[in-house]
Amino acid sequence: MKILFERTGGIMGSKSVLNIKLEDLPSNEADTLRKLLSDADFFSLSEDLAVHPSPDAFHYTITVATDTIQHTIHTSDTTAAQELRPLLQELSQRARTLRRP
Amino acid sequence: MHTCHSIFCITPPHMLQEIVRNGSATQRDIALRTLITSEQFRGQRRAMKTMAAFMSAAAETGNKRRAVYDAKLGSELPGTLVRSEGDHASSDPAINEAYDGSGITYDLFFDIFGRNSIDNKGLKLDSTVHFQKGYDNAFWDGKQMVYGDGDEDLPAAERLFNRFTISLDIIGHELTHGVTQYEANLAYWDQAGALNESLSDVFGSLVKQYQRKQTASQADWIIGEGLFTSNVKGVGIRSMKAPGTAYDDPILGKDPQPGHMKDYVRTVEDNGGVHINSGIPNRAFYITAIELGGNAWEKAGRIWYKTLTEKLQERSTFQQGCDLTYEAAGELFGANSLEQQAVKKGWAEVGISVAGDAPSGCLSTVLSVFGISLRAEK
Numbered sequence: 001m002k003i004l005f006e007r008t009g010g011i012m013g014s015k016s017v018l019n020i021k022l023e024d025l026p027s028n029e030a031d032t033l034r035k036l037l038s039d040a041d042f043f044s045l046s047e048d049l050a051v052h053p054s055p056d057a058f059h060y061t062i063t064v065a066t067d068t069i070q071h072t073i074h075t076s077d078t079t080a081a082q083e084l085r086p087l088l089q090e091l092s093q094r095a096r097t098l099r100r101p
Numbered sequence: 102m103h104t105c106h107s108i109f110c111i112t113p114p115h116m117l118q119e120i121v122r123n124g125s126a127t128q129r130d131i132a133l134r135t136l137i138t139s140e141q142f143r144g145q146r147r148a149m150k151t152m153a154a155f156m157s158a159a160a161e162t163g164n165k166r167r168a169v170y171d172a173k174l175g176s177e178l179p180g181t182l183v184r185s186e187g188d189h190a191s192s193d194p195a196i197n198e199a200y201d202g203s204g205i206t207y208d209l210f211f212d213i214f215g216r217n218s219i220d221n222k223g224l225k226l227d228s229t230v231h232f233q234k235g236y237d238n239a240f241w242d243g244k245q246m247v248y249g250d251g252d253e254d255l256p257a258a259e260r261l262f263n264r265f266t267i268s269l270d271i272i273g274h275e276l277t278h279g280v281t282q283y284e285a286n287l288a289y290w291d292q293a294g295a296l297n298e299s300l301s302d303v304f305g306s307l308v309k310q311y312q313r314k315q316t317a318s319q320a321d322w323i324i325g326e327g328l329f330t331s332n333v334k335g336v337g338i339r340s341m342k343a344p345g346t347a348y349d350d351p352i353l354g355k356d357p358q359p360g361h362m363k364d365y366v367r368t369v370e371d372n373g374g375v376h377i378n379s380g381i382p383n384r385a386f387y388i389t390a391i392e393l394g395g396n397a398w399e400k401a402g403r404i405w406y407k408t409l410t411e412k413l414q415e416r417s418t419f420q421q422g423c424d425l426t427y428e429a430a431g432e433l434f435g436a437n438s439l440e441q442q443a444v445k446k447g448w449a450e451v452g453i454s455v456a457g458d459a460p461s462g463c464l465s466t467v468l469s470v471f472g473i474s475l476r477a478e479k
């Protein structure tokens with residue numbers, strides 16, 4: 001399973017990107033992500049949840065692909081459902097660790 | 102012609118507002134009627150709304166109501182109420198910064214522009230601190246301000262961001278998004294979005310300058326001073342004085358802001374670069390304020406405030422931002438006044454010329470027929 005995560009906007013208008021393959025992660029970390037995806041009911045979320053842009057909020061695009069299914073959603077800090085937020089936070093924190101040189 | 106009470110006839114609206122708030126009953130009455138008459142005379146679109154606001158401001162002087170909530174690193178808004186208006190200071194600096202910062206922002210808008218809170222009707226100022234874990238951001242969600250703690254969850258050597266309440270101008274920036282929502286309601290994409298962003302930086306910076314009692318030339322014109330940890334090579338997130346120079350860091354990259362139309366950035370990200378191209382109108386404001394000297398909130402700030410509350414509309418462009426601030430300067434200070442010339446110069450230096458260069462403002466044009474110059478207002 002692959003996850004492509006993009007976060008744009010925010011008060012700095014910057015962009016962070018994360019591209020991960022669950023198979024490459026330690027199994028406990030991969031399990032955490034699988035659980036977050038399942039808690040969010042990711043594959044049944046509607047595609048566009050970011051209807052009206054809010055000042056300085058982050059915008060998120062997440063694509064999850066398995067061998068059989070691929071799904072992309074767009075959402076934001078102000079429009080994301082509570083069930084999706086732990087996943088957004090986890091992916092944001094992971095993307096941040098990439099910024100080390 | 103309408104009846105004219107000598108002094109009030111040539112008194113600018115902001116002084117009339119002061120009189121409405123602080124004058125004797127008779128003075129108030131005359132000032133109010135003058136305001137009503139002159140607003141109608143000018144036929145401005147928000148005349149009646151403005152009058153209602155003056156009257157409510159007069160009735161509710163000092164109606165400042167703040168509430169700070171704690172999200173406790175979660176994402177439920179607003180979270181737990183931790184400080185209300187008049188409560189003692191907390192031991193948590195983020196709570197106090199959100200409380201004090203929204204208070205100073207309220208004061209600038211009230212003291213200088215006669216505005217009673219975000220909606221001009223005394224709306225309660227709600228802020229949430231400690232939003233999520235490792236949340237490097239602050240935003241306005243349409244109802245309230247929200248602040249993250251930056252990189253609080255990382256080891257000190259890896260942290261780039263401090264808590265977002267640390268910069269007073271960030272608080273002023275977020276609160277101003279609320280004011281813009283209730284006034285021009287600028288769209289949040291492309292040039293209208295960049296104007297929206299710029300207005301938040303303008304009034305955010307003015308809040309900081311007002312608190313520090315700094316003149317335009319003393320101010321640093323940096324947005325987000327103190328937001329970066331010492332691990333970052335940068336002084337803040339934006340520079341209104343020299344867009345594009347606020348940071349240049351191996352991890353964060355270089356500040357992408359242009360300071361001139363020739364460097365305008367076309368992108369689909371960040372809602373069409375609203376935080377990037379805002380450098381252009383930011384610098385126009387900075388140059389105008391420097392040209393005028395003294396405290397930036399007194400003249401440049403008043404011109405931009407009038408433009409925000411009476412002229413800009415949802416889809417306004419940079420060109421309209423230029424034309425309308427020029428028009429507002431003409432109405433406030435007179436056609437061809439030094440103030441109006443300063444506005445023109447501010448925009449010219451970022452590559453935008455006033456359209457047509459026509460004498461501005463219906464009121465000044467009509468008054469000039471009667472030999473009255475608005476220059477006498479000052």
Ligand SMILES: [Zn+2]
Nearest residue numbers: 055056298301
């Ligand atoms: Zn903003």
